[in-house]
Amino acid sequence: xxxxxxxxxxxxxxxxxxxxxxxxxxxxxxxxxxxxxxxxxxxxxxxxxxxxxxxxxxxxxxxxxxxxxxxxxxxxxxxxxxxxxxxxx
Numbered sequence: 413x414x415x416x417x418x419x420x421x422x423x424x425x426x427x428x429x430x431x432x433x434x435x436x437x438x439x440x441x442x443x444x445x446x447x448x449x450x451x452x453x454x455x456x457x458x459x460x461x462x463x464x465x466x467x468x469x470x471x472x473x474x475x476x477x478x479x480x481x482x483x484x485x486x487x488x489x490x491x492x493x494x495x496x497x498x499x500x501x
Contacts, residue, residue, distance in 0.1 A: 431498035448488040
């Protein structure tokens with residue numbers, strides 16, 4: 413038996429629009445908890461945005477980020493989801 417953390421469940425998360433230009437909205441189909449950590453990670457692995465927010469309906473302001481490929485990681489403490497995000501202008 414392996415001791416440690418329980419398996420992490422995935423969340424059903426959508427980013428719209430994606431590709432995005434200046435903003436995208438985080439939509440979570442199974443929003444059951446009030447908040448989650450949202451992290452935007454650049455292609456080189458740097459965290460470029462990190463904040464706590466309501467999962468479903470949260471708008472991400474991307475205007476300060478450069479054009480390119482990113483990953484958005486959403487975690488509510490028990491579940492985690494990583495979604496690709498493209499910023500194109």
